[in-house]
Amino acid sequence: GPKVLQIPSHQIIDMGQMVTLNCDPVSNHLYFYWYKQILGQQMEFLVNFYNGKVMEKSKLFKDQFSVERPDGSYFTLKIQPTALEDSAVYFCASRGNTGQLYFGEGSKLTVL
Amino acid sequence: DAKTTQPDSMESTEGETVHLPCSHATISGNEYIYWYRQVPLQGPEYVTHGLQQNTTNSMAFLAIASDRKSSTLILPHVSLRDAAVYHCILRVASSGGSNYKLTFGKGTLLTVTP
Numbered sequence: 001g002p003k004v005l006q007i008p009s010h011q012i013i014d015m016g017q018m019v020t021l022n023c024d025p026v027s028n029h030l031y032f033y034w035y036k037q038i039l040g041q042q043m044e045f046l047v048n049f050y051n052g053k054v055m056e057k058s059k060l061f062k063d064q065f066s067v068e069r070p071d072g073s074y075f076t077l078k079i080q081p082t083a084l085e086d087s088a089v090y091f092c093a094s095r096g097n098t099g100q101l102y103f104g105e106g107s108k109l110t111v112l
Numbered sequence: 113d114a115k116t117t118q119p120d121s122m123e124s125t126e127g128e129t130v131h132l133p134c135s136h137a138t139i140s141g142n143e144y145i146y147w148y149r150q151v152p153l154q155g156p157e158y159v160t161h162g163l164q165q166n167t168t169n170s171m172a173f174l175a176i177a178s179d180r181k182s183s184t185l186i187l188p189h190v191s192l193r194d195a196a197v198y199h200c201i202l203r204v205a206s207s208g209g210s211n212y213k214l215t216f217g218k219g220t221l222l223t224v225t226p
Contacts, residue, residue, distance in 0.1 A: 004155070031211065043156065043216040055211045091155050099144070099203065101214060103155030 002026040004104035006092050007074075012110045018080035021107045025075055025094030032075045033093040033101065034067065036060060043091065049075065079109075087111045116200045121221040124190050132185040132220055134200030139180050144203040146214065147174065147185050149196040156199065156216070159185065187222075195224040 005024040013019050025032055034046040047057040049067050064083070069075040075094070079086055089106040117135040124130045136145065147159040160167055160174045162183070167174045173186040187194055199219040203212055 033213065035216075042218050043150075045213050045215060048211065048213055050211055056213060093155075100158050100161070101156075102158070105155050106153075 002102050004092055004094055004102050006090075006104035006107045008107055009105065010108040010110070012112065013082060015084055015111050016081045018078065019082055019109060021077045021079075021090050021092075021109070022074040023076065023092030023094075023104060025092070026096065026102050029094035029096045029102075031095040032067075032069065033095070034077050035091040035093065035103075036088045037091060037106070038088045046077075046090075082109075082111045084111050116202060116217060118198075118200055118217070118220045120218065121223070123223050123225070125225050126191055127189055130187040130190050130194075130222065132187070132198050132200075132222065133182065134184070135182045136200070136202055137181045139202060145174070145176060145180075145183050146201045146203055147172070148199045148201065148214075148216075150199065150219070151196045157196075159198070161203075190222075190224050192224050192226065195222055197221050 004026055007022040011019060030050060032049045035043045036046050037043045044060055045058050047061045047067055048055045064079055064081060066078045087110050089108045091103050091106045093101040093103045095101045144161050144163050146161040148156040149159055150156040160169055160172050162174045162176050166176055175184045197219040199216050201214050
C-alpha cells in the first residue's frame with residue numbers, strides 16, 4: 001500500500017540543540033500530521049497541516065515546534081531548542097481525500 | 113472529542129476468530145468509526161472504518177450496532193502477525209471543513225498464542 005517515509009529513523013542530540021524530522025508523505029496527499037508517542041504511552045496528536053498552513057495544534061505543540069512543507073518537498077517538524085521531555089517517537093501521517101491516514105514508521109528522538 | 117471505551121487486553125489462540133468490542137455511546141450522527149492497529153515500534157496501520165452499515169475487507173469485518181453506540185471488530189482466523197494494539201477511534205471534524213484529526217486512546221492489546 002501507500003508508504004509514508006520518515007527520516008531519520010533515530011536521532012540522538014544534546015538538549016538545547018535543534019532537530020529537524022523529515023517526512024515524505026504519500027504522493028498527491030494534501031493533509032499532513034505529526035503525532036508524538038512516548039514509550040509505553042498512547043499516541044498524542046501534535047499538529048495537522050494543509051495548504052501551507054497549520055490547521056490545528058495541540059497543547060503539546062510548544063512554541064519551540066514548527067512545521068513546514070516548502071515547495072512540495074518533505075513535510076518537516078523542527079524543534080528548536082530541544083528539551084529532555086521531547087524524547088519520544090514522532091510519527092508522521094498523510095491523508096488524501098479518502099479520509100484514511102497513512103502513518104510512517106516513526107522517528108525516534110533521544111534528547112540527552 | 114467523542115470518546116470510545118475498549119477493554120485493555122484480550123487473549124486469543126492462532127486460528128480463532130476474535131471479537132474486539134468498542135463502546136461509543138455519545139457518538140454523533142456524522143461521525144465515522146475507524147479502527148487502526150499498532151505493533152510495537154511501528155506506525156499505526158489502518159484496518160477498516162464504517163458509518164452505519166457493517167463493512168468487510170481483507171483484514172476484518174466491522175459490525176456496527178443499529179443504534180451506533182457500539183461496534184465490534186471481527187478478525188477471522190487470527191495469526192501471530194495480528195498481535196497488536198487495536199484502536200477504535202471516532203473521526204472528529206476539526207475546524208476548516210474537511211480537515212480533521214484522529215485521537216488515539218489506549219486501545220486493546222491483543223495477544224495471540226500459538
